Amino acid sequence: MNNNKKQIKRIGIDARFYGPGKGLGRYTKEVVDRILDMDTKNEYVIFLGLDSFDIFNTKNPKVKKVLVRARWYSVLEQIMMPYLILREKLDFMHFLHFNVPLICPTKYIVTIHDLILTKFPTPRASTLSPIFYKIKHLGYKMIIKSGIKNAQKVIAVSCFTKQEIINQFSISNDKIVVTYEGVSNDLMKLKAGDKSMSLGYNIRVPFLLYVGNAYPHKNLGGLVNIFSKIRKKYPDLSLVLVGKEDYFYKRLKTYVKDRDFTNIIFTGYVSDQDLAKIYSKALAYIFSSFCEGFGLPPLEAMNHGVPVLSSNKTCMPEILEDAALYFNPDKESDAIQKIIEIMENKDLREKLKIKGFAQVKKYSWDKCARQTFEIYVRE
Incomplete structure (x- = not known):
């Protein structure tokens, strides 16, 4: 006993x-x-x-x-x-x-x-x-x-x-x-009929998506700079940034406004249902971070069937393996080239979706x- x-x-x-x-x-x-x-x-x-x-x-x-x-x-x-x-x-x-x-x-x-x-x-x-x-x-x-x-x-x-x-x-x-x-299994997924619903938040397709915070290591300043250049080739393209508004997002909004960048949409906090809807319409998820310990947001995007463009820094190649298209966030030309590649190549997007679903199952x-x-x- x-x-x-x-x-x-x-x-x-x-x-x-x-x-x-x-x-x-x-x-x-x-x-x-x-x-x-x-x-x-x-x-x-x-x-x-x-x-x-x-x-x-x-x-x-x-x-x-x-x-x-x-x-x-x-x-x-x-x-x-x-x-x-x-x-x-x-x-x-x-x-x-x-x-x-x-x-x-x-x-x-x-x-x-x-x-x-x-x-x-x-x-x-x-x-x-x-x-x-x-x-x-x-x-x-x-x-x-x-x-x-x-x-x-x-x-x-x-x-x-x-x-x-x-x-x-x-x-x-x-x-x-x-x-x-x-990666949580309870992430909200849309029923087939829901995908035709309006996105709200003034979002128009096509768009690249980022979901997460705006801390400096996330490199969102670099991302909006890259996007401002890619828009010259794709004037109808938008960049949608989803994240609860805080000091860092406010600072980023000021940065965007001061430079007259357009087609960049800040949604603030969105509900799980709205987020699932946004994921369903995204052309690709883009993750430009300089440093991560694990990198959960790209995996959650993969779980929603969104092809992922990711920074090649720190842990990202380890976690995402060959299920993402990588770019060097220190080189604008590389990031722009990879965005063009994913914009122009539908077969690549479909391939990344399939690989993404398989990758998520590992975690x-x-x-x-x-x-x-x-x-x-x-x-």
Whole structure:
């Protein structure tokens, strides 16, 4: 009886990002929900924020929810998280992002999605003044380094990210495990009759599509510059940028307006139903990012049957393999040539659609969660 009790672990998960959205929220929700569904033996303490506490629910009877009244990346979390971890008497923690307390009173695993913060140390990636940004950036670098160095295991979301960690922090290869993210099966698909419906948002076909945020490493400034040149050859072509309006999108809109660029449409936030409709009419999805840790947006486009034009930087060739047409985002001439190629070649677009559907099947959240849980078992 006592031996069985010892085998039961008390596992903490920092799930403050938990939510239905994109990025970290999606990763946290998909992984945590599945682990709690598959494991009814161990005990779990799920740390949640004010935004996520009420929306998190599970049928697993061995789960305790703990409210953390501290925002991620805050000084307060550096004090509060160690206290709560100690109070809950955990065997180990899983931090699903790099923001591990500098003093963590138990063993832990950390997931590193990318090292963009260390590669793009620029105030352009923040709304803070340059001085405050520099202080904040130094703090981030210290936390990332400490979180990786002191972890029992590091989960990387791609082989590219794993190699970046090894190169920057001189970490042993054996300490890092690659678990690819997944693509959701519940992405809204349109019924046949819905495809004839109006798109709205002043969108007219044909158009190239981008869905995601406007952070500097996404290189949307470069994308709109490229598009302004390609429009000379295709005056009816539009570029549709889908993403919730924030500081970075507002800055991009000002950039476009100041240069009198036309046929560039900013939709702001759109519902899943509207997004599915937009995907169904897109000529191609274009992803001009300089740096990614995994690169989920192009896979989601593939899942909707949209041919993908992608940057050839960082992890993208690893994740998309031969299911995308690649260009060098540092070379406008290359990007323009590839856009012309996909515009003119219908057979190529159909080939990329077929390859895209096959590529997406390689990435599942079930597999990601199962591989993550296997790390828990070994700790």
